[in-house]
Amino acid sequence: MDRAPGVSVRLKLTLSYAGFLMVAGALLLAAVWVFLLRYVPDRAMLYNPDDRPTGGVFPIRSVLLHVFAPRAVAVLAFLLVFGLVGGWLLAGRMLAPLTRITEATRLASTGSLAHRVRLPGRKDEFRELADAFDTMLARLEEHIAEQRRFAANASHELRTPLAISKSLLDVARTDPTHDTGEIIERLHAVNTRAIDLTEALLLLSRAGQRSFTREQVDLSLLAEEATETLLPLAEKLGVSIETSGDIAPTDGSHALLLQLSTNLVHNAIVHNLPGQGTVSVNTSVRTKTVVLTVENTGEKLTPHSVSTFTAPFQRGTERIHTDHAGVGLGLAIVNTITQAHDGTLTLTPRSAGGISVSVELPRSPGTLTGDASAN
Numbered sequence: 001m002d003r004a005p006g007v008s009v010r011l012k013l014t015l016s017y018a019g020f021l022m023v024a025g026a027l028l029l030a031a032v033w034v035f036l037l038r039y040v041p042d043r044a045m046l047y048n049p050d051d052r053p054t055g056g057v058f059p060i061r062s063v064l065l066h067v068f069a070p071r072a073v074a075v076l077a078f079l080l081v082f083g084l085v086g087g088w089l090l091a092g093r094m095l096a097p098l099t100r101i102t103e104a105t106r107l108a109s110t111g112s113l114a115h116r117v118r119l120p121g122r123k124d125e126f127r128e129l130a131d132a133f134d135t136m137l138a139r140l141e142e143h144i145a146e147q148r149r150f151a152a153n154a155s156h157e158l159r160t161p162l163a164i165s166k167s168l169l170d171v172a173r174t175d176p177t178h179d180t181g182e183i184i185e186r187l188h189a190v191n192t193r194a195i196d197l198t199e200a201l202l203l204l205s206r207a208g209q210r211s212f213t214r215e216q217v218d219l220s221l222l223a224e225e226a227t228e229t230l231l232p233l234a235e236k237l238g239v240s241i242e243t244s245g246d247i248a249p250t251d252g253s254h255a256l257l258l259q260l261s262t263n264l265v266h267n268a269i270v271h272n273l274p275g276q277g278t279v280s281v282n283t284s285v286r287t288k289t290v291v292l293t294v295e296n297t298g299e300k301l302t303p304h305s306v307s308t309f310t311a312p313f314q315r316g317t318e319r320i321h322t323d324h325a326g327v328g329l330g331l332a333i334v335n336t337i338t339q340a341h342d343g344t345l346t347l348t349p350r351s352a353g354g355i356s357v358s359v360e361l362p363r364s365p366g367t368l369t370g371d372a373s374a375n
Contacts, residue, residue: 009098010091017087018080025079029072036064097126101133113141161194203259203333210340212253216364219248219257219292220283226261227281230269238275239296241265245283248290249364252341260337261292263330264357268296272354289343291360298354306347306355310335334359 097119107115116137119130165187172183227243234241250257268279280295310331331347334357338345343361350356 010088010095013091013094014084014087017090018083021079021083021087022076025076029075033068033072036068097130101126101130104133104137108137108140113137113144158194158197161190161197164190165194197329201329203256212256212340214251215254216249216251217254217257219250219261219290219361220245222254222258222261223265223281223283223292225258226265229262230265233266234269234279237269237272237277239269239272239277239279241269241279241281243281245281246285248283248285248292250290250341250361251364252361256337256340260334260359263334264292264294264359267330268294268355268357272296272298285363286360288363289360290363291358293356293358295350295356296354297350297352300353301349301355303349306349309347309355310345331357 100117100119104115104117116134117130118134119127121127168183168187168190171178172180223245224243227241231241265279265281268281269277272279277297279297280293282293282295284291284293335345338359338361341361343359346358346360348356348358
């Protein structure tokens, strides 16, 4: 924003200090003068060396005023100079931390987010401001680095199906005898993957912006709907699903929370033991929150590997992969939707193998009617 040049804060503080000092000095001199007027008589008789009055009158107050006035002016002049010089130095010392914060802000505005104020000294208002600014810069730097990694990964993921499509089209153009049906089928599969990835990216962006209308929903019904939708896939892979729990009311987007439940159940199915895996879906109610927990069997996982599963395009190398493994955004979308609903996502490796994923959301103050089904 363009602003007209104005008086610096340092000069304003200097004038304020000097003005206050002048007012205090003037009040002090006025108090001295009132004291003199009160206790010193206006006139006095003149006496000779024999202590006899001469008959003359001496105007004491006039003499005091003649002596007091120029000295009072000199004192005020000294206070003015002292106040200006001392105020300028004091204001500069007091505003020095603000100057460092301003310089850091200017560097940040140019894109240099690695700089920190790191204001030394004990805690006060300026140091609290500097520490808060450093924290903001650290979070902003981390967020931008994460966005850059995400953009690079998304570009790589989108480039892969496009490159495959180009190769298939080149084969069809240069080799007329190649099986056209096979090429079309592969192009359809590649195009479907690209569409799924694009839709996942759009969903991730919409959830992160919190651009949705909140309504009361029941997590148990959403979990049941997601389970019924994915039951054919589970049967195809030989995975059994068990659902149980209580009515779990929360406020949020029905579509996003359904996507969250679907992603959790889908991940639990496709990253499982082939032909003999199990998935457990449970909802529970706590004092102020509701919890959706999805557990599955599988290979043993380490806490370190589990901590990376919510990063975009991360696919655990220790998990079993299938043709339904998705685009690597399943848990990233779950994490974003959970945060958009002010919830908490917890991933815990099971000692027997597999993983337990819990989504804890704020409980709705209203009540829902009906019973959660169990299969």
